[in-house]
Amino acid sequence: MASLSAVKNKDREGWLALFAEDAVVEDPVGPCDWDPEGKGQRGKGAIAAFYDMFSTFQESLDYEIHHMEVRGSEAAVFLTLHNTMKDGTKASTKAINIYKGSPDGKIQSLRSFWNA
Template sequence: MFSHHCTEVTMKDTPHLAVEANKKSIQYAMEGNKEGWLALYTDDAVVSDPVGKSPMDPAGNGHQGKAAIERFWDTVIGKANIEIRADKRWTSGDYHCCVAQVARNDLGDGNFTECDMLAVYEVNEEGLIVRMGAHWDFDNMMEQLAKVSAG
């Protein structure tokens, strides 16, 4: 018979680095904590939000580097009154997680947009984000904003 006297700590016993980065990213975005949010990223990180070409990223290569990521905060996240709910998180290895989440942006006067997304986080051994890609439907967001404007 095999003896099970293992003293190694399993991944379930310690916080997963990518999950922790996602939780902090959500917290700081909802608090409007720009400095805390930016500190989660490496200097050469890439943020694709949304993944692919959009008016926010015409080339579709993501916002590359801290300066570009800070501009993304200033033009998108920092202007929003956002509430983000993570519905489910999946981990893959030590440094990746995928998160099903919903971002609700309160536009005032009872108006809001809701964006379902799948966000993929990759962190380094220190738990800093090296790549984040948020998959969501840009056209759907524009339709929601058009309805609010027309209403």
Template sequence: MTTTDHPARVAGLASQAAVIARDKQAWVALFAEDGIVEDPIGPSGFDPEGKGHRGRGAVAAFWDKAIAKTDSIEFLFGDSFACGKEIAFTGTIRSKLGGHQIDADGVFTYKVDDAGKIVALRAFWEVDRAMATAKPIS
């Protein structure tokens, strides 16, 4: 296996491509039936209890709450590290919404099952830090 065909890297890049393309159906289909999204990890406006969004229905609902409300999302990742059935991407997710740009710096991980389906997407980023980057798009 090369670094480019690592199953978690393939799934992570496919996830990012589906988000960029605004393709909810393709994104949800990348997840295992009981896959979970924790973005960000812990309690947030997207997940007040901090338990994550488990199962394809909950993953689709997360899309509606978080991704669909943006005008666009870019993945500005500098590096990634694949180990076992997981990968960690480091860098920035840039969201544009309502005439503003917000950058969330962090570590973004994907874990896959034997079929290459995402069983866990976990995002380590700080809401307050990201909100402090908000600026009008010129």
């Protein structure tokens, strides 16, 4: 998965280039500390700010893909994310990511279902 690989490799510009201009990232889906209204990050500027926020405290990310199904322009991915924070704290989180493609092959939406 190009999206996960770019984040793992700390390739901010490569990750952002995967998204359509009007893309939406809901990570996680629903209200949370950084998205109290639960509406997601809309547009590349907001998505870039989201990436930058996580970069301030995340040292590294690795992942395991357990299962993936692709149908039409969408993919559902069951995975485990392995995060190491800059303070040395480690956490593993199971998630289901739903990716929807745009007509030009970019990511139109990323919806990530997980609980901390």
